[in-house]
Amino acid sequence: MPEHMPNHALQPTTALGGRTLNTGSVSIYEVTERALVSLAFKASDREHVSAVLGGSLPAVGSSLASHLAGRLLGLQIDQTWCLIESTDSAMDKVIARKLSDTRGIYLTDQSDAWTILALSGDTCRQVLERLCPLDLDESVFPIDAVARTVIEHTGVIILRTGRDSFELITPRSSTASFMHAIETVVEHVRNEIPVRSQDRQQDPTTSNA
Amino acid sequence: MSNVNRVAGGQIERSRKLSFSFDGKRLTGYSGDTLASALLANGEVLVGRSFKYHRPRGIVSAGVEEPNALVEIGTGPRRDPNVRATVQELHEGLVATSQNRRGSLRHDLMAINDLASPLLAAGFYYKTFMWPKAFWEKVYEPAIRHSAGLGRLSMEPDPDSYDKGFLFADLLIIGAGPAGLAAALAAGRTGARVILCEEDFKTGGRLNAERYSVDDADAAHWAATTTESLRNMSNVRVMTRTSVYGAYDHGVYGALERVTDHVGAVTGCARQVLWRIRATRCVLSAGATERPIAFTNNDRPGIMLAGAVRTYVNRFGVAPGKRVAVFTNNDDGWRTARDLAAASIEITAVIDARDVPPPGDISALQGARLVRAGAVVDTHGRHALKNIQLANGDTIPADCLAVSGGWNPNVHLSCHQRGRPTWREDIASFVPGGVLPTGMSVAGAANGELTLGTALRNGHNAALAALETLPSISLDAAGAPPSAEDESGFVEAYWRVPEKSSAFRLSGAWKRQWVDYQNDVTVKDIKLSVQEGFSAVEHVKRYTTLGMATDQGKTSNVLGLAVLADASGRSIPEIGTTIFRPPWTPVPIAALAGASRGAHFRPTRLTPSHTWATENGATFVEVGNWLRAQWFSQPGETTWRQTVDREVTQTRTAVGVCDVTTLGKIDIQGTDSGVFLDRVYANTFSTLAVGKVRYGIMLREDGFAMDDGTTAHIAQDHYIMTTTTANAVPVFRHLEFCRQCLWPELDVHLVSTTEAWAQYAIAGPRSRELVARIVDDLDVSNEAFPFMGCAETTVCCGLTARLFRISFSGELAYELAVPTRYGDSLMRRLMSEGKSLGVVPYGTEALGVMRIEKGHCTGNELTGQTTAADIGLGRMVSQKKDSIGNALSQRPGLKDPDRPQLVGFKPVDRNAQLRAGAHFIEKGAAVVTANDQGWMSSVAYSPSLGHSIGLGFIRRGQERIGERVRACDPLRGEEHDVEICSAHFVDPDGERLRA
Structure with a gap:
């Protein structure tokens, strides 16, 4: 049996039951097969931690792929998070086993504390500019950039996965409220398109005065 | 007949006719009209009543500065009061209603106030309604508010949605007139990230209102093509219908975008979006606002600002009158006359307050009376202007009087961080001065550069200067500034027709000269304010209401200062301006709230067992943002007390489960x-x-x-x-x-x-049996897993879990935690496995009852004003080590034995119901603060004891066990004798939880 397949008798549920939304210009889905593990260490041990992770420890604000621990998110000078394809609820132990030396590295499985929402599509940046107080211009927040922020009164981690794709990592308990906020803005942006298309300046020389 | 006042030209779409109504009258206009232009086109000169005297009022301006033409737009819950007709775009089906009247607009019963005007001068309320004191709130103020005011709120929930958002730019340009467009063009070409905000629905500003040329092309055409070029630049965002209303710290600007107000209600859209724009640099190119001249009866419908008159003719193809006179102190008045003559509108007179020859070509003004060093001393016409009277007594027919007293640069946003504008004598106006908001520069008319060619160059150069300091931006691509001629702009300060002129005496000294149309403030009011000692500018504002309300005195402030200067013997710069504060134009509260309203005011946090709890009859309570199950009603239970008593009793006799994830x-x-x-x-x-x-x-x-x-x-x-x-x-x-x-x-x-762990309290004498059925291999016997033990373990065949033997209820109890995704499933498992043990789910109410029975503290006791000693835990503050708060906890005041201490309380009459919040008073003492001995912090009905119990703090409580005092609740009018007892009502020795 694969390492991450549970064999106990309890059934897992996700915050949104794997909900998806696709309007054509924006797609949102709940990422359910991903584990989140934080690695905490002393800031002075970054070199050591980097070596243990195979020479890959992202700077704060950026992320990178690691063969040992999935995608590493640089969130604090003394903390990095791993995003790993897995449904195991105790991936901290799995990663700990993979690391050659865990002295000074403290792992905490946070998979169940958060919900990951993948947001993509042509108008996803228009949606995010009504939710996210960060500057998401590519010159400032390029692909693989990551940051902690606050959206709809809630602490959120935002990761850019493509020009028009992001992952929003939000506390699990308030996911329904968070999703409602996103869906509301998605609907607003979609319905505004025909309204805004009328907003082109009329050249007075073409008016039939 | 509709559109009787349409003339050729303008930038409206005549192929798109729109129907609308005003006070129930069906009218038509065109796409590109504002409500104001469409009303004028239809000959609707009377559009409102003034604030205090209910005088007939007409449209004064063509922009956001409008003081008079405030109307209600829409019906039912969408009725929006105080909308400026000069800003509201016309759309099909628009319903507009005049406001602040009793009866019809033409026959407003409250116009009687005007007859009583000698009694209603500034400060009238303060002096008159002094007695009896109690009448002010209940009688006088409601009556005054009912009589004088603005529009009416619908008093229904707003059915529209509002968003809030965040934008970022290297350069924010506020205002898309000539300077703003030139700035945006230069900045856009450099590749900088630019946001150009324009509160009008059309960019161009005065370029759309004048007959100018830019780069040898029609100015309005140049504005349109330039805007199109800007829209095609990926680094430039052009935002029309967007008012930048405030300049805040760190380069943050507030902006309100009106998304659907120009088309009416649109389902599924945000009506407005409140943007917070963070800009590294900002060019304020907000233009200037024309000001009126004060003369007797200068508020009649048909008396308008000259620039607005040109706007209606040149942009909207509307003649504000059929016979127009002009009263000016600058060259713009003459431009107005020429533009109107070019549109074949009759000019009856041009009265120039200056003693100068007419500037430019006046051949088109043949037939008009041209007056040098003249003045309009009075006007006539009740609901519409009929004629004007000159200083020499001559009367000139006119249904529209275009007045220009010069231009005030729109300095507001430059002053939002306490900057004080400075006086420029050559244009007789204030210009931005002092410390501007970080990163802001000012260009064009907003900076006092009131002529076109200069404004264009000024905007271009301001953009380059702003971007010069930013890294990785090359200014080489900016190109040359657009070129245009500078029109003549000579202005000579002339604020009001002087009282001592012989002509004024002809008109009668009791007549009024209006300074602030919106607030009905006259020259006489300002003089009265000075006379009564309120001569500082901020005092004058409060005493007279000059510059208050929705327009914040955009047309009246500087004129008011001039009158104040004259009355107090000081110069205008000596007086200075009042403080400018956001917002520049009104911002609806709904936009400030955005999506945070009703059920979505804050996020809601759901516990792992929420779905199960919902399925099992839970009533929820908000705890912070969490929704927690308060109790689980069962069929036949008619009160919550029945339910809670059952949950407590069953937990104490069998086993109960409570979600404590929060x-x-x-x-x-x-x-x-x-x-x-x-x-x-x-x-x-x-x-x-x-x-x-x-x-x-x-x-x-x-x-x-x-x-x-x-x-x-x-x-x-x-x-x-x-x-x-x-x-x-x-x-x-x-x-x-x-x-x-x-x-x-x-x-x-x-x-x-x-949030990572779903955690359940499993409490009661049979809790060990239930836990044993869930855990895999852990020995949970008292010997192997005693009170205050913990372990990482597995449950339900291999699931990682954590088990703690702790108790809040006072019973033998555990807390079991599993990864949250299994929380729902574990709850169902606990219920099914516990069925034969008599398991019961319990909510926060039973949790609270049991903790009170046990004497455990919670937020009611840990109020921030209680010490560890107060709650009986003083000995826990170890003196063998240092810790936060240790030293100050030893202060004499905190160790005072006379401090209130936590104890229990029982009613002497066991049937009495105690109340949290009651205060303890000695028997026989008066119920006054001086006799206060402490307070009841928590109460509950104890099903275990069969009566009400309470926890509370009372002076020297531990020494007073057995003593009786009164629990007094003057707010509810209740009082009970209570006995002081141990806070541990149930199992005081802790035998159950260690069992």
Whole structure:
């Protein structure tokens, strides 16, 4: 049996039951097969931690792929998070086993504390500019950039996965409220398109005065 | 006949006719009209009533500065009061209604106020309604508010949606007139990230209103093509219908975008979006506002600002009158006359207050009376202007009088951080001065550059200067500024027709000269203010209401200052302006709230067992943002008390399960974790063995109790702290502060895992049996897993779990935690496995009853004003080590034995129902603060004891067990005799929880 397949008798549920939304210009889905593990260490041990992770420890604000621990998110000078394809609820132990030396590295499985929402599509940046107080211009927040922020009164981690794709990592308990906020803005942006298309300046020389 | 006042030209779409109504009258206009232009086109000159005197008023301006033409737009819940007709775009089906009238607009009963005007001067309310004092709030103020005011709110919930958003730019340009467009063009070409905001629905500003040329092309055409070029630049965002209303710290600007107001209600759209724009640099090119001249009866419908008259003719193809006179102190008045003549509108007179020859070509003005050094001393016409009277007594027919007293640069946003504008004598106006908001520069008319060619160059250069300091932006691509001629702009200060002129006496000294149309403030009011000692500009504003209300005195302020200067013998710059504050134009409260309203005011947090609880009849209660099950009603239970009594009794006799996920959980790891805990807790934790839990109390730095909870030593260098639900975030924040700022040398790491684990309290004499059915291999016997034990284990055939033997209820109890995704499933499993044991789910109410019965504290007791000693835990504050709050907890004041101490209270009459919040008073003493001995902090009906019980604080409580006092509740008018007793009503020796 694969390492991450549970064999106990309890059934897992996700915050949104794997909900998806696709309007054509924006797609949102709940990422359910991903584990989140934080690695905490002393800031002075970054070199050591980097070596243990195979020479890959992202700077704060950026992320990178690691063969040992999935995608590493640089969130604090003394903390990095791993995003790993897995449904195991105790991936901290799995990663700990993979690391050659865990002295000074403290792992905490946070998979169940958060919900990951993948947001993509042509108008996803228009949606995010009504939710996210960060500057998401590519010159400032390029692909693989990551940051902690606050959206709809809630602490959120935002990761850019493509020009028009992001992952929003939000506390699990308030996911329904968070999703409602996103869906509301998605609907607003979609319905505004025909309204805004009328907003082109009329050249007075073409008016039939 | 509709559109009787349309003339050729303008920038409206005549192929798109629109129907609308005003006070029920069906009218038509065109796409590109404002409500104001469409009303004027239809000959609707009378559009409102004034604030105080209910005088007939017409449209004065063509922009956001409009003081008079305020109307209600829409019907039912969408009725929007105080909308400026000059800003509201016309759309099909628009319903507009005049406001602030009783009866019809033409026959407003409240116009009687005008007859009583000699009695209603400034300060009238303050002087008149002095007695009796109690009448002010209940009689006078309601009556005054009913009589004088603005539009009416619908008093229904707003059916529209509003968004808030965030934008960023290298350069924000506020205003898309000539300077703004030139700035945007230059900045856009450099590749900088530019946002261009324009509050009009059309960019161009005065370019659309004048007959100018830019780069040898028609100016309006140039504005349109330039805007199109800007829209095609990926680095430029052009935002029309967007008012930048405030300049805040750190380059943050507030902007309101009106998304659907120009088309009416649109389902599924945000009506407006409130943007917070963060800009590294900003060019304020907000233009200038024309000001009127004060003369007698200068407020009649048909008396308008000259620039607005040109706007209606040139942009909207509307003649504001058929016979127009002009009264000016500058060259713009003459331009107005020429533009109107070119549109074949009759000019009856041009009265120039200056003694100068007419500027430019006046051949088109043949037939008009041209007056040098003249003045309009009075006007006539009740509902519409009929004629004007000159200083020499001559009367000139006119249904429209275009007045220009010069232009005031729109300095407002430059002053939002306390900048004070400076006076420029050559244009007789204030221009931005002092300290501007960080990163802001000002260009064009807003900076006092009132002529076209200069404004264009000024805008271009301001953009380049702003971007010059930004890295990685090359200015080479900016190109040359657009070129245009500078029109003549000579202005000579002339504020009002002087009282001493012979002509004025002809008109009668009792007549009024209006300064602030919106607030009905006259020259006489300002003089009265000075006469009565209110001569400072801020005092004059409050005494007279000059410059208040929705227009904030955009047309009246400088004129008011001039009158004040004259009345007080000072110069205008000596007087200075009032403080400019956001917003520049009104911002609806709904836009400020955005989506945060109703059920979505704050996010809602759901517990892992929420779905199960919903299926099982739970009633929920908000605890912070959490929704927690309060109780689980069963068929036949008619009151919540019945339900809660059952839950408590069944838990105390069998087993109960409660979702306690909401309690804060903090993962503490690192070799110095024990040291860290010793420092943040008042009691010692470094001695706690692995596999054990300890109750801890945390103090604030000032020595008062901050929070309590248990901390488990789950593994080597690994602790799990629990906090109260309410303090989960504050405690985590406090610990991070300690870790990062106080003791960065410690090897300790914190992670909030509140949401990562679903945690259930399993309490009651049969809880061990239930837990044993769930865990895999753990021996949960009292010997193997005693009270205050903890373990990492597995449940339900291999699922990682954590088990703690702790009790809040006072019963034999456990808390079992599993990864949150299994929380729902575990709850169902506990219920099915516990069925034969008599398991019951219990909610927060039963939880509260049991903790009160046991004498455990919660937020009601840990109020921030109680110490560890007050709640009977003084000995936990270890003096063998230092910890936060330790030193100050030893202050004499906090160790005073006379302080209120936590004890229990029983009603002497067992049938009495105690009340939290009651205060304790000695028998026979008066119920006054001086006799207050303490307070009841928590009460509950105890099903275990069969009567009401309470916890509370009373002076020297521990010494007074058995004493009787009164629990007095003057707010509810209740009083009960109570007996002081131990706070531990149930199992005071703790035998149950150690069983």
